[in-house]
Amino acid sequence: MGVCRAAPATGDPRVHRTPHSRERGIVLVPLTRYPGPVQVFKQVLAHREPKLVTPSGYAWLFVLAVELRLVPGTNDTALRPGEVAEFATSTPHWFGPAHAEAVEILHLFGPTATSPSTARTQAPRARQVPRSAGSSASHDGVPTASACAEGG
Template identity: 35%
Template sequence: MDDALQHVGPRLRAARTRRGWTLEDLAGRTAMSVSTLSRLESGKRQAGLELLLPLTRQLGISLDDLVRTAAPDPRVRRATMQRNGLAVTPLTPEGSPVAAWKITYPPGGSVERLRVHEGFEWLYVLSGKLRLRLGEQDLVLDRGEAAEFDTRVPHAMAASGPRPAQVLSIFDETGARMHTHSPDPI
């Protein structure tokens, strides 16, 4: 039996019992016999649309709730990119509305060229120290510090000191595109 269909019966039973209904209660609400409903829940009867539609309506669930397959593998397996001297590791699947990245800034980087683009950025320093130029501000963020800013404010980042800075960065879609697909440095 198809994996999705073998779970229909137990999912029907779970939805019914969550409502506190007996087999008789649900059978009466759907004009279905108790025997048919019992056989559906136990997997002894194949569930067709003519039976499932009235059941899902009464139970307040969707057909997808009954036949969904197991959740896809949640692991993100995307390669680290080298981008203008930075190691950029994607932490979210491609096409996510919010993109998270681990960015490693090598020591000795420059923050002289400020950039401006649409979007927002949130960052968290995992290790090392990060120099953040944001408008007129020149800040150094230590491990464990975070920042959030509108990327329409001129900004630039680099490691501060003799060690690389590892940063968790979260961008909206526009910011991710600018930081990972733009021909200009990050």
């Protein structure tokens, strides 16, 4: 699978996760080690056709790199790096790259009762989250959007 492998153990305290390829061009890296109500993933999503889904629960998405297209129901929203969306997944929805280049996101998913922000559970919304100066590519050994754009 080329560059989409976890970094080798080096004796440092960082956690090195093994990425899982789901469909062509989709790489999923579980960041939570324990079973629990909220699961956290880093995802690299290559271009694919939108297909609305409705799993039961709540999602919180943070865009790390490139631009994310979020389609909740009949709405169509683009989020840039540093922006966040949260929504009840009972609304038919789809998310993926807004353009041809793969998008990289952090994805929290859990039951509605354990949503990251229970004050806003109705409609998806985007808000700007400040990024620290000098933030750049991934330093955690996890594939970046550019490294896995072609499922590689």
